[in-house]
Amino acid sequence: MNRLFSALAAACRNRMGRATAVLLPVVLACPDATAWLTRIDDDGTLESLPAIVQTRCTTCHRPGGGAPFALAAPEDFRRRLRQIDEVLARDLMPPWPLDPGAVRMIGDAIALRPQERARLRRWLAEGAPDESFVRPSAPGSAAEAIADDVDGEARPPDLLLRQEAPFTVPAEGVLVTRSFVLPVPASAMSLVQRIEVRPSHPEVARHALLSIDLTGSGRMLEKADPDPGYPAPGDMGLTPAGAFGGWSIGSGANRLPAPFVRAVPGASDLIVQFDFHPIGREVPFTFEVALWCALPCEWSDALVPVAAGSLVIDLAPGERGAVVEETFELPVAAALVEILPHAGAAAVGVEVLVEPPGDAARAVLAARRWHPDWHRPFTFRHPPELPARTRITARIHFDNSPDNPSNPFDPPRRVRLGHGPGFEQGLVLLQFAPADAAERPHLERLHRDLYLARIRARQGWQRSQGSDLPARSTEAPVRR
Numbered sequence: 001m002n003r004l005f006s007a008l009a010a011a012c013r014n015r016m017g018r019a020t021a022v023l024l025p026v027v028l029a030c031p032d033a034t035a036w037l038t039r040i041d042d043d044g045t046l047e048s049l050p051a052i053v054q055t056r057c058t059t060c061h062r063p064g065g066g067a068p069f070a071l072a073a074p075e076d077f078r079r080r081l082r083q084i085d086e087v088l089a090r091d092l093m094p095p096w097p098l099d100p101g102a103v104r105m106i107g108d109a110i111a112l113r114p115q116e117r118a119r120l121r122r123w124l125a126e127g128a129p130d131e132s133f134v135r136p137s138a139p140g141s142a143a144e145a146i147a148d149d150v151d152g153e154a155r156p157p158d159l160l161l162r163q164e165a166p167f168t169v170p171a172e173g174v175l176v177t178r179s180f181v182l183p184v185p186a187s188a189m190s191l192v193q194r195i196e197v198r199p200s201h202p203e204v205a206r207h208a209l210l211s212i213d214l215t216g217s218g219r220m221l222e223k224a225d226p227d228p229g230y231p232a233p234g235d236m237g238l239t240p241a242g243a244f245g246g247w248s249i250g251s252g253a254n255r256l257p258a259p260f261v262r263a264v265p266g267a268s269d270l271i272v273q274f275d276f277h278p279i280g281r282e283v284p285f286t287f288e289v290a291l292w293c294a295l296p297c298e299w300s301d302a303l304v305p306v307a308a309g310s311l312v313i314d315l316a317p318g319e320r321g322a323v324v325e326e327t328f329e330l331p332v333a334a335a336l337v338e339i340l341p342h343a344g345a346a347a348v349g350v351e352v353l354v355e356p357p358g359d360a361a362r363a364v365l366a367a368r369r370w371h372p373d374w375h376r377p378f379t380f381r382h383p384p385e386l387p388a389r390t391r392i393t394a395r396i397h398f399d400n401s402p403d404n405p406s407n408p409f410d411p412p413r414r415v416r417l418g419h420g421p422g423f424e425q426g427l428v429l430l431q432f433a434p435a436d437a438a439e440r441p442h443l444e445r446l447h448r449d450l451y452l453a454r455i456r457a458r459q460g461w462q463r464s465q466g467s468d469l470p471a472r473s474t475e476a477p478v479r480r
């Protein structure tokens with residue numbers, strides 16, 4: 001394994017060596033557009049209404065941004081005063097599930113701060129007048145609030161993979177899962193820092209989860225289906241979907257903070273799982289994935305995924321307060337770089353706690369209003385460095401009652417492990433970079449051991465149930 005990675009690293013260095021002559025400095029897509037942003041305090045609260053709207057709404061509410069209508073100018077708000085006020089009052093928009101400010105994540109610029117919410121609602125109550133929608137006369141220094149999240153990579157991607165044949169997303173249905181197989185050329189670069197998923201129709205695609213398949217299983221599944229892709233999640237053996245990052249509406253590029261990278265072996269397959277929401281008409285869907293190598297790149301900073309959670313999920317109709325939880329001990333010192341919760345419509349909260357030896361436990365991720373549509377990786381701006389023997393707990397809270405607004409069934413039904421409406425997942429994927437690259441195998445073993453223990457627990461549970469349980473939805477849910 002080490003030899004493979006050294007070869008990959010060498011390939012990457014060679015490639016980068018050749019590429020340096022054409023490197024461009026990284027610039028923002030439109031630097032002037034951010035010059036007028038001002039901040040009034042350290043948690044990133046924005047002062048002016050145009051800045052709030054531009055940063056927290058227009059990211060998605062613009063043509064091609066994935067949201068159903070544009071929100072940029074006062075007249076856009078006047079058209080739907082009541083509806084907008086309601087989603088703000090219920091904290092449904094912008095769709096950022098994490099508590100803002102506590103731990104900074106890449107992409108959290110869309111999170112609306114409490115003062116901004118109050119400010120917007122006051123303006124809506126006045127009828128969203130043009131006069132109040134003015135930019136401050138003194139330009140602020142806080143372009144940083146969004147600069148990190150603006151899609152501004154000027155350098156052309158090192159690798160562009162395309163799904164050429166369109167997949168027809170059906171007009172009807174609640175959730176359509178489809179995985180696509182994009183072959184990675186044998187000569188491709190191998191250490192990736194930035195990934196952009198570019199769907200042709202973001203309005204039908206809520207999120208995408210990427211993983212690398214070295215087994216050829218994805219190709220076989222694709223061959224067996226006459227249409228592009230195959231109708232199942234992108235998990236491959238011990239590699240869960242999303243182990244290579246992901247995308248959701250408004251998330252921008254999946255970028256890792258320097259120096260961390262993801263390893264992609266040449267001649268492998270990139271598996272891209274999309275979850276589609278049909279929109280009442282058929283959509284010919286294609287997409288491309290752009291990948292950028294890190295500068296400079298070292299395989300020693302490549303991430304190792306470790307999943308925590310449970311494969312035993314069984315929620316009674318109406319059940320509230322069920323929790324899936326797993327704690328493990330980190331065998332080696334490592335940075336925790338990214339967290340991807342795998343949880344569906346019955347999940348209402350996700351937490352990840354870290355407890356270094358001799359220290360108190362603290363939350364590094366807290367989503368108190370989980371929504372399955374915003375299923376995506378959360379990448380730390382400043383990944384916490386954790387010492388060896390840090391205890392890590394991943395916890396998912398479920399609510400299978402009608403009080404959970406995401407529950408697709410009314411009255412609620414029994415919910416078990418699987419994919420699709422009426423089925424649930426309970427895994428949290430944690431991406432680590434070991435402080436010492438020689439210790440990678442310890443993390444890889446941890447992932448395998450935890451996985452096997454979960455499979456054994458599930459087999460034991462299945463025996464106790466005495467029946468073979470379906471793992472896919474067969475009944476149509478009732479939309480509420």
Ligand code: HEC
Nearest residue numbers: 056057059060066067068083084087093094095110249250
């Ligand atoms: C990350 C992307 C994103 C951001 C940022 C965002 N929205 Fe949305 N918004 C969406 C999507 C997608 C939908 C469609 C939801 C659906 O169909 O379920 C939506 C729907 C809405 C709706 C209609 C809700 C309904 O009941 O149908 C309103 C109102 C709204 N957004 C307001 C806002 C406001 C105000 C902001 C900024 C403060 C904002 N959104 C920020 C993606 C976003």
